[in-house]
Amino acid sequence: MFLWTPEDGFGFYEIGEIVENERPARAVAFDPTSLGVSTHRVTDYITNPTKRIYRVTLDSGRQVLVTKDHNLFTLDEHGGVARIPSDEAEGAAVMVPSYLPSSPSERRSVDVLDHVEPTETTIYASDGVGHVDTSAVPGGSRRHYEANDSAPMDAIPRLAMPEEVEVAFRQSTTRLPRSIPLTREFGWVLGFYIAEGSGRRKQIQVANTQREYLDRFASYFEAYDTSMSWDERERITKLTICSALWSKIVRSLAGSGSEKEIPSEAFDWPRPVLEGLLEGLLDGDGCRRDERDTFYTANQSLANQVMYLATRLGNLGSMYSREREQHIPMSDVDWEGEMWAVDVSGERHKRGQYIPVPNELLRELREEADMRMIDAAEAMGYASKSSVSNVENREYDTVKRDTLRRFRDTYADAGADTGRLDQILDGGVRFEKVVSIEETDRVEPTYDLEVQPNGRTIENFLGGRGGVFLSNTAGLCDPGYEGQITLELSNLGTAPVALNPGMRISQLTFTELSSPADRPYGEERGSKYQGQEGPQASRIQGDREFGGDQ
Secondary structure (H helix, E strand, O other): OEEEEOOOEEEEOOHHHHHHHOOOOEEEEEOOOOOOEEEEEOOEEEEEEEEEEEEEEEOOOOEEEEOOOOEEEEEOOOOOEEEEEHHHOOOOEEEEEOOOOOOOOOOOEEEHHHHOOHHHEEEEOOOOOOOOOOOOOOHHHHHHHHHOOEEEHHHOOHHHOOOOOEEEEOOOOOOEEOEEEOOHHHHHHHHHHHHHEEEEOOEEEEEEOOHHHHHHHHHHHHOOOOEEEEEEOOOOEEEEEEOHHHHHHHHHHHOOHHHOOOOHHHHHOOHHHHHHHHHHHHHHHEEEOOOEEEEEEOOHHHHHHHHHHHHHOOOEEEEEEEEEEEEEOOOOEEEEEEEEEEEEEOOOOOOOOEEEOOHHHHHHHHHHOOOOHHHHHHHHOOOOOHHHHHHHOOOOOEEEHHHHHHHHHHHHHOOOOOHHHHHHHHOOEEEEEEEEEEEEEEEEEEEEEEOOHHHOOOOEEEEOEOOEEEEOOOOOOOOOOOOOOOOOOOOOOOOOOOOOOOOOOOOOOOOOOOOOOOOOOOHHHOOOOOOOOOOOOOOHHHOHHHOOOO
């Protein structure tokens, strides 16, 4: 799942590790009242019983692993946020983010000290390096450091380290400033390396048939007086950056070989840097078209990260894979395997352009605008009122964004309050169709996060491959339930907790439905707890995945 933590910033985390360690975190979530996307504090950590895991796949290739009753989000007929159990979601248009928020801890530079080993590194500072513990430094080496205004990195407390220092490997004359500015060009270089490069202990290599890309790559390192060499062949040119220090930094950020990835910390970088990063990826291993660009990789994890990167930049993304044979010029080898493609496009692409029809909301707005169907149709440029009637009677499950904009603009011009349509059209969510729900062979403990900062009804977080909004699974009384409600309490701490009469230990929240429940809790659903009296033991063994018939 995609979270922000105070220690590491944005990144991809295992939910089990977050829950079991109760790590402070902020979830990427949408606000149901505004549909804006931002980060919200995680307020509780929940371990659930062992259950079977299902795979939900959207038409963009986004996927999420959930239990069959875990909720996804769609719109109801009034334009409100509605939950839909994942096992009933096939064919439904569910919410995904149209953008990711900027980081609460945005970075402006790369700290070289985060990417080197202290025992291998020397710090240089003409104004002095502050307190140095020389007790473990031999006398001869101590004099050498003093003569060169330097000190071993492991002899200086990190918190006392000056910002304006230079960094070098021991026995090396190549130095870099401690802070490398995060610029668009830095992003492009890193993206091009991830797509086309490899790293060894003392060098970085990139190869391409387009000389202008290699010249651009070289110019970045030339600004730091870095040595390099060229190997021009008939079919391809190879550029080698000869620097152990640069290699260490780049490999620490993005890895090396076939498993290179976008560093998690990149999602804490400014937007121009991320734009350069995506450009570098596409220049290195992509294809550009009028309506969309496509990035290719054999690394499924990288494909997932590129999907999140596209969303961070407000672009539409979709991913798919196929078996493919490919010749790799840089290594002069033939490769065969699963190749992933990530399409990145803007508003013109059809995917993400359909919205669940808020038909009752549209009817209410037409009436508020004091229009008949024929009046609305004429104002929108339709030939007959059937175009309006079909939408209001929900002849279609979804409607194009452009169509909904036409309704919005017409009713707004007539004085109706179209604020909710504005949020649906221009907020932080899009809608994608669920194309499959598959039972997996995984039966395991499951975890959940509560996202209810200050009692607000956020109740969702972002997870899965490509990014899908998931509902909190806090305890709910389903519509139609009849019986006694049982409160479960468990003290997981080591100290006893006294409960006194009148002490507030729980809360009960009531939500009014806008229409009767389509599938109320009860006998027709085979509900296990209907009509219960007094505390009841779990009846989870009645579920089909545990040998039952429900």
